[in-house]
Amino acid sequence: MSDSARTGTPVRRRYRFREYRVTAVVDPMTLPTFEAICVTGEDHDCGATSGELHAEEELTRWIAEHCAQTGHDFYRRTTRATLRAEPGAWQ
Known part of the structure; x- marks a missing residue:
């Protein structure tokens, strides 16, 4: 039988999460x-x-x-780069 069933009060539990640091x-x-x-336009872009x-x-x-x-x-710009994840330590 759980503690909450015996006492009628909810059981409090504490969970701890560790963070894993990654550097990109x-x-x-x-x-x-x-x-x-180009996203200029009233009814549609x-x-x-x-x-x-490859050059800004x-x-x-x-x-x-x-534009001329x-x-x-009005424009939506996207910049993409290839990243490498470098694992860090657990916190």
């Missing part, structure tokens, strides 16, 4: 990628995309050219 390090052997999608580019300057140039051609001024 950018892999120096890979290039980051940048991409932009324009949807034009730069595709994956190329992305800025694509945005400037698309269409007048669109």
